[in-house]
Amino acid sequence: MTGNLLKPEKKARPRLRLDAASRALLRRFVVDWVWPRRWELGWTLFLTACLAAVTGGYPAVIKKSFDMLMGNQQGALPFVLTAIVGITIARATLLFAQAIATNRFILRLTSDMQKLAFRHLISADFARLSRETPGRLMSRLTNDIGFVQGAMMAALNSIFRDTFSVIALVIAMLYLDWAMTLVVLSVYPLAALPVAAISQRLRRVAKQTQSGLGDMTSLLAEKLAGARLIKSFQLENYAADRLDNSFEQIYGLKMKSVRTRARMDPILEVLGGIAIAGVVGFAYLRISTGISTVGDFMGFITALLMAAQPIRALGNLAGRLQEGLAAAESFYGLIDEMPTIGDKPDAKRLSVSKGQISFRGVGFAYDAASEERAVHDVTLDVPGGSTVALVGRSGAGKSTIINLVPRLFDVTEGQILIDGQDVRDVTLSSLRDQIAIVSQDITLFDDTIEANIALGRLGASSEDIIEAAKAAAAHDFIMGLPQGYQTMIGDRGSRLSGGQRQRVALARAILKDAPILLLDEATSALDNESEQLVQEALAKFTRTRTTLVIAHRLSTIQNADMICVMDGGRIVELGKHFELIDRNGPYARLNRSAHGPQTMIVN
DSSP states (O other): OHHHHHHHHHHHHHHHHHHHHHHHHHHHHIIIIIGGGHHHHHHHHHHHHHHHHHHHHHHHHHHHHHHHHHTTOGGGHHHHHHHHHHHHHHHHHHHHHHHHHHHHHHHHHHHHHHHHHHHHHHTSOHHHHHHSOHHHHHHHHHHHHHHHHHHHHHIIIIIIIIHHHHHHHHHHHHHHOHHHHHHHHTTGGGGHHHHHHHHHHHHHHHHHHHHHHHHHHHHHHHHHHTHHHHHHTTOHHHHHHHHHHHHHHHHHHHHHHHHHHHTHHHHHHHHHHHHHHHHHHHHHHHHHTTSSOHHHHHHHHHHHHHHHHHHHHHHHHHHHHHHHHHHHHHHHHHHTOOOSSOOOTTOBOOOOSSOOEEEEEEEEOSSTTOSOOSEEEEEEEEOTTOEEEEEOSTTSSHHHHHHHTTTSSOOSEEEEEETTEEGGGBOHHHHHHTEEEEESSOOOOSSBHHHHHHTTSTTOOHHHHHHHHHHTTOHHHHHTSTTGGGOBOOGGGTTSOHHHHHHHHHHHHHHHTOSEEEEESTTTTOOHHHHHHHHHHHHHHTTTSEEEEEOOOHHHHTTOSEEEEEETTEEEEEEOHHHHHHHTSHHHHHHHHHHOGGGGOOO
16 A cells, blocks of 8 residues: 555656756856856846846836826926936946846857867767767757857846846835735736746757757758769759758747747736736725825836836746756766777877887777677788888778777777887877878868968978978979968868869878878879879888878889788788789789789889
């Protein structure tokens, strides 16, 4: 029997936990973001209190005005007009100052949130950044924080400004007629239950909307980035239809939110009408019996009408706060994610002498829970100062090997050593300081050519940048541009050809002057003449550096000190170009299928 009585209590617990979680989330937000700016908040609240005090004095001025006018005190007219204009000017001035202070506080706070979120995100593991599309991540930094900003604006304006105003006006109403005030105060609490229910529904809708906005932003970024393909294949209607569906989904969610929120205003409107009707009827009885005056009534009605807007705002506040809490939950979900790749407590700086790279039984799976491996039992020694070419069909594991060296991913099995030091035992900063990477997926920023090359070594002199460009066979084409090294190259280098972009990226790697160089199809977009120039430059640059290179062009592979043939994530063949050709094994078959019989003989 006792057990049956306890069952309903167990069913009710999830709601209590949710409420507790919301309170904990709100407390954390206040401690993290509001408390450090308490002085700015204090100034905002001071202005808010002054505004409320002036607002509360307005009904008293109206009462005094009507009492004077009803008493035929003609000489009081200048005083009445001056008082009304004066209090209006004071209220307008305080409204302006309070709005500026409130927006400065909130915009600075949310801007700091975006800065922290981006720093955390850009410092996250490469695997984590690859897990979500750039569009979804952009949405979390913009749309979600936009919801937080809206909730904070509602909170400051409602919890403080509107609450202070309502308190001041209620005090004025009590001063004017305490009995009528009790009539009003008995009506508005009736709205509490429906408003609370609507607010919970708004939070659920807000979560769905934020997720939908992330999908829409991701899809929009994807389609704009693929404009060349869309135009070439005449896919404009296809792309527009995909976006139309996403926009319609967001429209539906926003309308759901609008309909839910719209229910609050009618509730508050009806209750307001009931309150005013009660006040008018009650005031008629009190005036007719001489208990109150017309001035009392007009001042009271003024206070009640002035309180209607802030009371309505307070009624809508719960919904806005629930939307903000849903967004804050998403924000903390992002910044609470801890990187899985980081420095051990006793990590030391990497010391590179020869630059030897050793792979010892290396295995890797993109999904740790899966038995499927991208790389299996790779054991390979790359002597310091040598060039090793990784070749194989697409999906053989070549790029995975390249990504494991600078710990963009961590090995699942085995270890990678640089001069005998496990890359997981050294600091990430010292490891990546010693490695330069150039891939076929060139990353350039919408800045000058000089600035993009200088990313290889921040603070490098113009002379060093020019020397690096010359070494990458980029100087001549750069000088042929209208502004030379100061030429803006557009988003992702869109104003440069593919070969020009690759040479700028090579110049950046050369400027870094790292002892270990990783090249992932770094010359794939070069024409024959440019490739010859770059190959000559790379031959000089890699002479004293350890180089791992992924390439399909024979000219890149044949001069390597060693060729490592991969298939299915495993090393299936090792040797020099002519040795492997003579064996007539996997490398020879790859060579024939990729280049044809005529490429087998190299003079």
